[in-house]
Amino acid sequence: MEIRKIAGRTAFALLVVVLGTGAWYMWQAFPIISGYGAKNLASAVYLQHRNPIQVIKEDLGDFPLSIGSFTVNSEDSSVTGSVWGLAKRKAIYRKGLGCTLINDFTETEIRAQQIELPAAPQINSDTIPWPYGDRVSDTIPTAINKTLLDNAINFAMHAASNGESSYTRAVLVVYDGKIVGEQYADGFGKNTLMLGWSMAKSLTGAMIGILVKEGKIDPDAPAPVPEWKHTKKENITVKQLMQQTSGLDFKEDYKGPSSVTNMLFKRGDMARFTAKLPLLFQPGTVFNYTGGNTNILSRIIRQTLGEKEYQAFPYQSLFHPINAYSFLLEPDASGTYVTSSYSYATARDFARFGLLYYNNGIWNGKQVLPENWVKESIQPATADPLKRYGYQFWLNGLDKHDSTKRWYPDVPADMYFADGYGGQNVYIIPSKKLVVVRLGLHVINENEFLKEIIQAVNP
Incomplete structure (x- = not known):
């Protein structure tokens, strides 16, 4: 009993x-x-x-x-x-x-926010040659093996993930500044806005660079975060936020409840949520990739510029100067752009952004980014043992002599890329004169895809 x-x-x-x-x-x-x-x-x-x-x-x-x-x-x-x-x-x-x-704000409060955005110029881009417009030449450079290139693009368009379709929506290949390959899934096209997810982080890195160029932000200075005054976090620098070494106790896991999913889907002021998290590591000592760091950077841009200038800044200072007129950044309920995650643009405009970095921050003869910003952006954080992250860009590991130590072993060491959840990518490979865009719902075998693209380019 x-x-x-x-x-x-x-x-x-x-x-x-x-x-x-x-x-x-x-x-x-x-x-x-x-x-x-x-x-x-x-x-x-x-x-x-x-x-x-x-x-x-x-x-x-x-x-x-x-x-x-x-x-x-x-x-x-x-x-x-x-x-x-x-x-x-x-x-x-x-x-x-x-x-x-x-979240945290009422619908009435959000709808009442006064946000003014600059209008894109009224032009017929189809009459202007790429990359300043959308008229693309039918001539393929002699360095390109069209058959191999088409095979590589078809691989990405029809790739499977865990036995199911990866739903690749767009692939675009730029060689030496020219579009040499472009394909879209049914229902999508060159004018379709695509979700970039965390590729927005790389846009943030560019925006910080522009403000550095204007003397409005010092990367090595303590980040101006109100919640950090008189705390152990007050010496976290802007550079540490960019390099993902802030030390904040933030978990980036999309499989269930975590810091990032709580931030994106439960909080109205995402930067404030992240700023109030405790320190887990001494700043600058541990690499911990988080969207929270980037949303703090977005709010720093907002506080630096003031409301009206902040709203227009990404468009007037970055997107429009590179003829990328489709870009759209979505704000959280507080009015801060969610630059950890919510950027939309056409595949061609994501490629234009990649070309800006490929050309060392120069667009149509104008130095949009600081002269050395691209070089600085692809230097790995000292706290990152795998040497895979710079200023809001992912790197290939930077081991020129041992390809097995690279993230993508069949891709040159100088490759760096903007990366988003589910396999949204803009790959920049200077040594091969390539900028490659792939946008979809699920990841594909990226190493194999890029390997095939590279094989289509004759040395």
Whole structure:
């Protein structure tokens, strides 16, 4: 009898633990599922003009996103998400600003924000030669083996991930400044805005560079973060934020509740959320890649410039000067651009950004970035033992003599790239005169893809 009582109590205790764990997971995860789905479906519908049924099937079809329910409301340009009727989250669309999740601020407060963006010039880009416009020559440089190049592009377009389609939406190859290969999935084209995810971090690195050039930011100075005054964090530098060595206790994991998913889908002021996190490491000593560092940088830009100038700054100082007129940065509920994650542009405009770095920050004869900024941007942080990260750009490991120590062993050591969740990439390979863009839903074998592209280029 006593054994039965013990067994019964043990089973009951286990049941309580299981139910408690399940309740905790639902409390933590359901708002993330609802928020992720609402935000991404809203941007897909209102920015990309995609069919919501297709988006729900492809972009939100994997578990656990598949347990969410999402409703598009065209009357107020919004999407609402929930999980089994719980944890409702709403994302709203505003013209010129894209979509924003309602968190910490009311919908009325967000819609009342006065944000003025500069208009892109009214030009017919199809009549202007690439890269200043979109007229592309049919002539292929003699250095390009077209058959091998087409095979490489087809590899990326039809690649599978874990036995399922990677949903590659765009591949674009630029050789010596010229577009030599370009292909899109059905429903996408050269004018379709594509989500860059963390490629926005590299845009942030460029914006910081422009402010360094103007003498408004010193990379080696302590970052001007109000929450850090008179704390152990007050000596964290702008450079440490750029190199992902701030030391903040931030976990970048998209598989479940973590710092990054809580920041993106539960917080209205993402920079403030990150700034208030405790230190886990001494600043400058440990490489820890986080979106939070980048959103703090975005708010630093905002505080440096002031509201009106900040809103227009990315467009007037970076995008428009390189003829990249499709770029759009989405703000959080507080009005700070979410430059950790939410950048949209056409594949061609992402390629233009890559060309800016390929050309050492010069565009059409003008030095947009500081003269040495690109060189500095691809120097690895001393705290990064794998030598794979610079100023918001990923590196190939920089081992010129041992390819096995590179991230991509079949790709030259001088390759560096903007990288986004799910395999959004702009690869810059100076030694091969290449800028390569790949945009999709899931990752592909990037080393094999780039290897095939390189093989199509005769030495």
